[in-house]
Amino acid sequence: MRRPGFLAGLCLTVLSLIPSATLAAQEIRPFVRGSYQQIVSARQGKPFVINFWSLSCGYCKVELSMFKELVRKYPQLDLVVVSTDAYEEMESVSGTLEIFSLGKSETWLFADSNTDRLRFEIDKRWYGELPRTYFFGADGKTGAFSGKLEQKDVEQWIKEQYGLR
Amino acid sequence: MNRTLLALFFVAIGLVDTQAAVQHDHVDRAPQQGREKKWQDSLAKPSLAVTATFDESGKLWLASIRDHHVYVSYSDDHGVTRSAPVKVNAESENILGDGENRPKIIVRKGVIYVSYTQGLAKPMSGDIRFSRSTDGGKSFSAPITVNDNREIISHRFDSMMVNDKGHVYIAWLDKRDLSAAQKKGEKFSGASVYYAMSENGGISFRSNVKIADHVCECCRTAMAVDTDDYPVVVWRHIYDANIRDHALAKLDGRMAPVRLSQENWNVAGCPHHGPSLSIASDGIYHAAWFSNAPERHGLFYAHSADQGRTFSSPLNFGNFEAQPARPYVFSLGDRVYLVWKEFDGENTGIFGMHSGDGGKSWSVPEKLASTSDVSDWPMLISENNLAYLSWNTKNEGYRLIEMGVKNK
Numbered sequence: 001m002r003r004p005g006f007l008a009g010l011c012l013t014v015l016s017l018i019p020s021a022t023l024a025a026q027e028i029r030p031f032v033r034g035s036y037q038q039i040v041s042a043r044q045g046k047p048f049v050i051n052f053w054s055l056s057c058g059y060c061k062v063e064l065s066m067f068k069e070l071v072r073k074y075p076q077l078d079l080v081v082v083s084t085d086a087y088e089e090m091e092s093v094s095g096t097l098e099i100f101s102l103g104k105s106e107t108w109l110f111a112d113s114n115t116d117r118l119r120f121e122i123d124k125r126w127y128g129e130l131p132r133t134y135f136f137g138a139d140g141k142t143g144a145f146s147g148k149l150e151q152k153d154v155e156q157w158i159k160e161q162y163g164l165r
Numbered sequence: 166m167n168r169t170l171l172a173l174f175f176v177a178i179g180l181v182d183t184q185a186a187v188q189h190d191h192v193d194r195a196p197q198q199g200r201e202k203k204w205q206d207s208l209a210k211p212s213l214a215v216t217a218t219f220d221e222s223g224k225l226w227l228a229s230i231r232d233h234h235v236y237v238s239y240s241d242d243h244g245v246t247r248s249a250p251v252k253v254n255a256e257s258e259n260i261l262g263d264g265e266n267r268p269k270i271i272v273r274k275g276v277i278y279v280s281y282t283q284g285l286a287k288p289m290s291g292d293i294r295f296s297r298s299t300d301g302g303k304s305f306s307a308p309i310t311v312n313d314n315r316e317i318i319s320h321r322f323d324s325m326m327v328n329d330k331g332h333v334y335i336a337w338l339d340k341r342d343l344s345a346a347q348k349k350g351e352k353f354s355g356a357s358v359y360y361a362m363s364e365n366g367g368i369s370f371r372s373n374v375k376i377a378d379h380v381c382e383c384c385r386t387a388m389a390v391d392t393d394d395y396p397v398v399v400w401r402h403i404y405d406a407n408i409r410d411h412a413l414a415k416l417d418g419r420m421a422p423v424r425l426s427q428e429n430w431n432v433a434g435c436p437h438h439g440p441s442l443s444i445a446s447d448g449i450y451h452a453a454w455f456s457n458a459p460e461r462h463g464l465f466y467a468h469s470a471d472q473g474r475t476f477s478s479p480l481n482f483g484n485f486e487a488q489p490a491r492p493y494v495f496s497l498g499d500r501v502y503l504v505w506k507e508f509d510g511e512n513t514g515i516f517g518m519h520s521g522d523g524g525k526s527w528s529v530p531e532k533l534a535s536t537s538d539v540s541d542w543p544m545l546i547s548e549n550n551l552a553y554l555s556w557n558t559k560n561e562g563y564r565l566i567e568m569g570v571k572n573k
Contacts, residue, residue, distance in 0.1 A: 055207070056264075056289060058382070059434045089207060114539050116488065116508045124486050127457055129436040146457060147407070147434035 028094055030111030031082055036122045039080055039106070045138060047161035048078035049154075052122075052132040055085050055092055059148040060131040064100040066151050071103040074155075076162050079105040084118075084130065087111040137161055204288040205259060209233070212262025213541040215557040217244075217565070219548040220272040225565065226302070228270035228279060229557075233257035235268045235281050237302055243553075244565045253296050253305045259284035261291060261321065264437050265385040267541075269325040277302050278367055280311070280325040280335050291321040293337045297367045311361050313373045314341040319356065322439070324388040326396045333367045334396045334416060336360040336386050342378060355379045355403040358386060360416055376414050377422045379403045385439030391415060392448045397473060399425060399442045399452060407433045411440050411454050413473050423473055426465065430458035438490065445496035449523050452476070453492035453503060464492045464505055468524040482530070483507060483516065495545035495552055499523040502552050502568050504533070504543040512536065515543045515556055519569050533568075536560050 029035070039050065051067065053060035064081070071077055081102060083093045093109050112118050119126055123144060126132055135143040138161055159165065212230040219225055225240040227247070234257065236250035253268075254260075261282040262268070268281040277298040282291045293311040298304060312320040323337040339359045346353035358380045361370040381401035390396050395417040402412035404424070409432055411425040425440075440454040450469040456462055464483040467476040483489025487507040495502045501520040506513055514535040518528045533554055540558040545568065547553065552568040 056383075057435050058289070086210070088210075092207070116513060116539075117510070120488060120508055120510050124488060125457075125462075127436070127438065127455065127488060127490060129432065129434050129438070129457060131434055147432035 027107070028083075028090060028097070029106070029108045030087060031108040031118065032111050033117065033121060035108065036118075039108075040136065043078065043136065045140075046078065046136075047138045048080060048136050050080045050082065050134045050136070052082050052084055052130060054083060054130055055089065055096060057130040061096075061100075063131045063133075063148050064096075064102070066149070066154070067102060067105075068100045070151070070154060070158070071105060074158050074162065074164070075103070077158055080108065081105055082108040082110070084110050084115060084128070086113065201286055201288065204284070205286070208259035208261065208284040210263060212260075212267075213539065213557050213559060214262045214267035215541060215555070215563055216267050216270050216544065217555040217563075218270050218272055218546055221274070223548050224272075225548075226270055226272050226277065227563070228253075228268040230260045230262040230268060230281075233260060235260055235279060235296075237270065237277060237279065237298070237305070239302060244563055248302075251298075251302055251305065253279050253281075254294070254308050255305075258294070258308075265322055265383065265439055269323065271325060271327045273327050274331070275299070275301065276327075276331075276366060277305075278325065278327055278333060279305065280323050282321045282323055282337075283308075283310075285317050287317050289319055289321075290317045291319055293320050293323045293335060295325075295333070295335065295367060295370070306367075309370070311335050311370050311373075312337065312339060312359070313361075314339065316341065316344055318344050319382070320359075322383070322385040324386040324398065326388045326390050328390045328394040328396065330394055331366045332394070333363040333370075334360060334388065335370070336376065336388055336396075336398045336400075336416075338380060338382065338386065338400070339373075339375075340382075342375075353379075354406075356382045358398065358400050360398065362416070374416075376416070377402065377412065380412075381409045381436065383435045383437050384409075387440050387442045389442045389444040389450075391444050391472065392446065393417070397442065397444060397450065399440045399454075401436065401439060401454075407431050409436065410456070411452070413442070413450075413452070415472065420473075425452055425467070425473070425476060426454055426456065426479065428456035428458040428461040428465070430456045430462075432457070441492055441494045443494045443496040443501070445501070445523065446498050447523070448472070449496070449499075450476075451494045451496050451501050451524055453494040453505075455490065455492060464489045466492070466494065466503060466524065468501075477524070480527070482518065482527075484530075489516075491542035493542070493544050495547070496524075497547055497550060497552055500552070500569075502545055503527075504545055504554055504568075506540075506542060513540055513558075515554060517554065517568060533566055534564060 235253040238250040271278045294308040296308040319340040343353045358376045384401040399413045412422045414422040438455045443451045463485045465479040467479045492505040501524045504517045536558040554566040
């Protein structure tokens, strides 16, 4: 290793390749303690939806395909999707999210094997049943729903929140 | 040489490789095979599930999963020391051991009975497998597949019981009727619940019998044997469009399924949270379950004095602000025990309470054990007329704790 300068140069070249590659594959953030609060506080006063799903949940896939349609129809919809799978399943989660291509939606993946601890921070009254969706209105009103949502209900909420007719 | 820089370099290479792999996959347009491989990979995850039972001589038997095999070991000192584990399935299989899945073990009159679910090639598919040992756990028979439908679909969430006649009953959730409907382009809500019975101690099973259509897809079944030697099965049913409350049926060929719970939980989703059942020597049925209906939620207990036709008004127990989960009910005559999990934000605790009058009145809940990381669900077993909590945790390992010592 006599040429650290060369190595450093190569290293920088390689690093510079990463951002574009990451963007192309959609960044999935590690969901840890504090992440939920981070997601919510970053959106104070704005309407948004947080959807929890997992690879093993059939109803979640149906719901993700509904969201795929909704983010196209309503580009202003601020959707955050969080997978409750294990962080080791990143590749699988990423592959599934590519299929549902949710546009600019923020994506996260549970990164703490103690999922009880993560759920406790999100909602003490959520037992892990999926899909689970939280609606945050601009007026501070929130709603929590277990199970697959009806598209018309979600559209109605979006129209109200984003002032669409 | 700058070591940090070098490390950074390799990290960077690693990242690019991963991205290249993802993109390559994408170019290949083979998400289906990719998902199947990932399902297989997910099956190889370590399992915390340990199922235990006592035999008539007080020996504790344990079934667990490691590296594609079910292992059985025993302990002569309540779990303090254990025998070398013996493989049940000689050939490697994908054995489901997470969430609602675990191996089942029963030891009666010198025979060790084991059932489990084998994950198949497609995501969320499985077969129900059975094996037994007739030489005291030294060796196990080659596992047989109990479901007689062999499509690569879901046959999962098995429960097993052996009665005094040595008849083996296994019930499970089965998607064959959903599959048949889909082939005809018809809609079918949920899965079905099936069972099979062996009259020869598990050498072979009779044809599969359907118990009911339209059951919740991913909540485990539970089974207990009634005083007349017929087993009773409990499962989460789908009533109307999507009301996911519980039902039960006795497998005597005469009883139509009866609705057990009435919370009216309307959810198009996967609760992954099945019920528990115990039948006392006096014939009283004791059931425990979970619901998250808006009005009635948390853990529930009820008993029936008329073979499940009607149940007492459900008792809502556990601290609803502490995610009470995984209720397990167990009876010894008119003594009844309940255990469940609660989480306080940092630690998982196992709570318990007991009744001395067949479930009519209950003690104050008491914390029996706790852990700061992930854990299996709590179960109750008995030996010499004493009940024990059986619980495995990542940090502390397997624990067996006598119930009700303080209040006997």
